[in-house]
Amino acid sequence: MAPQYPPIDAGAHLIQYLFEVGPGQAGSMGVVPLSHGELRAWQDNMGLDLEPWETQLLRRLSGEYLGQLEKARDSNCKPPFGGLYRAPNLSKKIDDALD
Template sequence: MPTRIEQLKRRKIDPQMPPNAAPHITDRLIEIGLTEAAGMGAVPLSWREIKAWRESVGLTIEPWEMRLLRRLSAAYLAETRRAESELCPPPWRTQPTAREREIELAELQRLLD
């Protein structure tokens, strides 16, 4: 079954994303890796992994930033697991665009014809 993002792309709908007040934090998280592999699947980033990344790139970051990176990794993993259900709503709410409404109505009309 295609993911939600694949369905949107196939329908030529650009997903609306929430505002990001700290793009440098999310950029760092993506650079480190959103999660890490473990014996039974993915787990949140470990302190060791975050520290190794910080040392390898030569950054001095505040302790609160390291805690935030770990919390974001855990939140990402939790949402990924929750989103496995096709009934799971997106983690933020936006009003549908005119294009999205148009596509939905066209698909509904196609099903009813």
């Protein structure tokens, strides 16, 4: 029996929720993925009661975001937040074009 998945657009609001609550929280050695406790406190403060799959997805999105943020320390890797990425050798190409 195949699992029943939520409708494809059902999770769009979770991206907004991720950035309202997190996308991470302070840990003893830096930023860590959102905990169940942090998500529960946020839901209580916002008057929300997320479905279990929504909470699981928020925790996973938090971990994925922070993982990509760590990888983005390498200048050849895109950061998870978009816009600030520069393609490899872009500065050289701009300098060459201006010479």
